[in-house]
Amino acid sequence: MLRGCVSALSLDHMNANVHWGPLSKWHHRILGSLWLLCGLVHVGIVVGHGDWTEYQFWLALLVTTACVVAAIGFILGRRWARWTMGVLMVLGVLFFLDMMLMCGFNGNRQGVFYMLIAAGIAAYTLFFLGISAAWHSQDLPK
Secondary structure: HHHHHHHHHHHHHHHHEEOOHHHHHHHHHHHHHHHHHHHHHHHHHHHHHHOOOOOHHHHHHHHHHHHHHHHHHHHEEEHHHHHHHHHHHHHHHHHHHHHHHHHHHOOOOOHHHHHHHHHHHHHHHHHHHHHHHHOOHHHHOO
């Protein structure tokens, strides 16, 4: 009985909105909107040009859909979205750095520049998640 109450309490707490100041809320909304826009554009590109029989298409669509769902949750201030966004940003930074090295190896200066910008935005989002988690750790249940 107690175990069910504890899991229900933690599930309610995980899905609850976080109560922060207006600056933090707007920062979440701006970053969430940016990643939502990027995810929707990528969904359009993948669906428009993808081959439905290849596994790479489904993998890209799965990751992009996770990004879109996490961005919507991030805009709404959900805790699960912050954790999901953190995992996606770590993968994003690693992917963009790998693409930057590939573009640099092939002499594509414009690609290096774009991947540097993308890695910087992903790293900034990850940095913001870390700062906001440390700053608002008192909101967690004891």
